[in-house]
Amino acid sequence: MIRRLLVANRGEVARRIFATCRAVGIETVAVHSTADTDAPFAREADYAVQLPGNAPSATYLRGDLIIAAARKTGADAIHPGYGFLAENAEFAAAVTEAGLTWVGPPANVISVMASKIDAKTLLAEADVPVLPSWTDVSTVDEFPVLVKAAVGGGGRGMRIVHNAESLGEAVSSARREAFSAYGDNTVFCERYVDKARHIEVQIIADQHGNTVTFGERECSIQRRHQKFIEETPSPAVTPELRENLCSAAVAVAQAVGYSGIGTVEFLLTPEGEFFFLEMNTRLQAEHTVTECVTGIDLVRLQLFLAEGGRLPFVSAPPMRGHAIEARLCAEDPASNWLPATGKLSRFEVPNVAGNFRPLMQPGVRLDSGVEAGSVVGVHYDSMLAKVVAWAPTRYEAARMLAATLARTKVHGLLTNRDLLVRVLRHPAFLSGQIDAGLLDRQPEVFAPLLSSVEAVRLSCLAAALAGAAARHANAGTSLPSGWRNVASTAQTIVYDGPAGPVEVGYRLDASGALAQWWVRAVDPEELDLAGLGQVGVIDDHPPVAVVSAAPHEVVLDVAGVRLTVDVHRVGDVSYLDSVEGSVALHELPRFPLPSAELEEGSLTAPLPGAVGRVLVAPGQRVGAGELLLTLEAMKLEHPVHAPADGVVSVVKVRPGALVDTGALLAIIQ
Known part of the structure; x- marks a missing residue:
């Protein structure tokens, strides 16, 4: 019987496991990096041990330090969560050898399935359908192919390659990214299937030879080969196909003697064929949707199986309705998914019915690793939270989830929130016509929710x-705002927003009512390109009356329709939230101090991180689009390309150097 459990992970997954432990009476131990000292998961545990340093390689990937922390705190079991060491067979074996209970499958099973190459070979012999693949990348003789890391998951170390000329660089880049995330740079190539769906089956197996499945999950909405919207059941899976997928998943589990909770992933072609992709020998991030439709706490079941328990059922429980999960991440979808870092000044998700555990009735569930005040750095992945909607039907779940996300207040960081809402409301998604390439065919989902000219103007005025x-x-003082004893000009203020600098002007009459107002481009040509148009004409807007104006809320009457705008100011930045959408406006000083301008041709860091490779030197001629250097942040490699033909005049960084956003990297003349 487990008495005290150490979770060898961080953030949302650690909090998820702790929640179940509290419910069943198991004491908890957290391990945390220096950067995570004040993180919610570290505070919530009964005991916490700091692993000095921040990089995963020095902290969450140090199995020896984690086992030492378990001994130090008297923990008798270790749960790996997902990611980091969750599928590391050597760590699982070391935990068992230390006399601790390992919450997961046996180390030898992890070893077999940890290598996608070995797993495909084994299962092909067991007559499970697999895609053609090449372990020697030099022998690839057909395209397109997908370069894949042989270990790990989460889409890291994956690259689509369409021709032989680009294969070498894709393989090299995938190797570096895989090594950074998992400590193993082995990659292979697999036939790439266009417009394929990613379907996975939840497997539960005890140590007594009993195996059941809990249905399938649809995981086709992806970016960078990483899932970010998942649901169950899949709108593409018929009862017959479900039976075949589940039978294949059971065959996979039995072929390797699996025990514990795991997931078997399949690729479903447009023609209805399916192929084994990989088996994840751990709890999946998207287990939440399965918990919603079954009502079963999978972490609790996982702990029960680790204690040697026998499955209390012989088949899957009946599915209840439909569940959809959206991963809210700190990133900029419009800038090639560039991760965002900084302090989360506000984080409020409305109408949450429960956290971290199965809901008792349809509603919204929130599993989050952050809170207001949390700092998102460069060392770990960008996920802030998983927001899950459970409803009787798929349409109701999508509508509920989209509305919840649209009303979520998340300030201080760029996020993918608007894109999630637009995908959930898109006709292609609602009709179930989805696949892994949906985002490439629907560029309109990248537009911000607050996109109309009128809505932007009203937010600026508010x-x-x-x-x-x-x-x-x-x-x-009791005098009205902006009071003058003689007629005067309107009050003005300049903000820098997503479309560039704008001047907001307004004048109140003697009664304090709004007499006139405008939002005018500081650089009209630049703003017009952003779609806001020339807005200097005072009457070029619907009639607006100010119902009330307070520091935290402005209520406007717009042509007889009342609109409430929530205002949250942090320093010089105002965050505006309304039913129309959200925007952040940075107030610019009236009399800015002079500052040095960057030399023409300067390339600056798009985000904080560590310099990976530097491929150029001063005096070298480069072509437009040529790779100059790479930055490593949030477990991913970010390329920096030449914006135009030229000659490199200055290189300001070297491999391993740490840089902040805006730091000068190089100059091209």
Whole structure:
């Protein structure tokens, strides 16, 4: 019987496991890096041990330090979560050899399935359908192919290659990324199937030879080969196909003597054929949707199986309705999914019915590793939270989840929130016509929710009015805001927003009512390109009256329709949230101090991180689009390319150097 459990992971998954432990009476131990000292998961555990350093290689990938922490705290079991060491056979074996209970499958099973190459070979012999693959990448003789890391998951170390000329660089890049994430740079190539769906089956097996499946999950909505919207059941799977998929998954599990909870992943072609992709010998991030439709706590079941328990059922429980999960991440989808770092100044998800465990009735579940005040750095992945909607039907679940995300207040970081909402509301998604290439065919989903000219203007006006109300409250006077004893010009303020700098002007009449207002481009040509148009004409907007204006909320009457805008100001930045969408506006100083301009041709860091490779030197001629150097952040490699033909005049960094956003990397003349 497990008495005290150490979770060898961090963030949301650690909190998820701790929640079940509290419910069943198991004490908890956290291990954490220096950067995670004040993270919610580290505070929630009964005991916590710091692993000095921040890089995964020095902390969460150090099995010896984790086992030492278990001994130090008296833990008698270790749960690996997912990611990091979850599918590391050597770590699993070391845990068992240390006399601790390993919450997962046996080390020898992990060893077999950890290598996608070995797993495919084994299962092909067991008559499980697999895709053609090449372990020697030099022998690839057909394209397109997908370069894949032989170990690990999460889409890291994957590259689509369409021709032989680009294969070498793709393989090299995939090797580096795989090694950074998993400590193993082995890769192979597999036939790439266009418009394929990714379907996975939840497997549960005890140590007594009993194996059942809990249905399938649809995981086709992906970016960078990483899932970010998952659901169950799949809209593409018929009862007959479900039976065949589940039978194949059981065959996979029995072929390797599997025990514990795991997932078998398949690729489903447009023609209805399916092929084995890999087996994840761990709990999956998207286990939440399966918990919603079955009502079973999979972590609790996982702990029960690790203690040697026998499955209390011989078949899957009946499925209840439909569940969809969206992964809310700190990243900029419009900038090639560039991860975002910084402090999360506000994080509020409305109408949450429960956290971390199965819901008792349809509603919204939130599994999050962060809270307001959390700092998102460069060392770990960008996921902030998983938001899950469970409803009687797929359409209701999608609508509920989209509405919840649209009303979520997440400030301080760029996120993929708007894209998630647009995907969930897109006709292609709602009709179930989805596959792994959906985002490539639907570029409109990358537009922000707050995209109409009128909505942007009203948010700018609300920011100005809220700022005036805050200054008036701090002034301690009874005079109206902007009062003059003679007629004067309107009050103006300049903000830098997503479309560039804008000037907001307004004038109140003697009664304090809004007499006129405008939102005018500081650089009209630049703003017009962003779609906001020339907005300097005062009457070029619907009639607007100010119902109320407070520092934290502005209520406007727009042509007889009331609109409430929530305002949250942090320093010089105002975050505006309304039913129309959200926007962040940075107030620019009236009299800015002079600052040095970067030399023409300067390349700056798009995000903080470590310099990986530097492929150029001063004096070298480069062509437009040529790879100059790479940055490593959040377990991913980010390329920096030449914006135009030229000659490298300066290289300011070297491999291993740490840089902040905006740091000068190189200059091309």
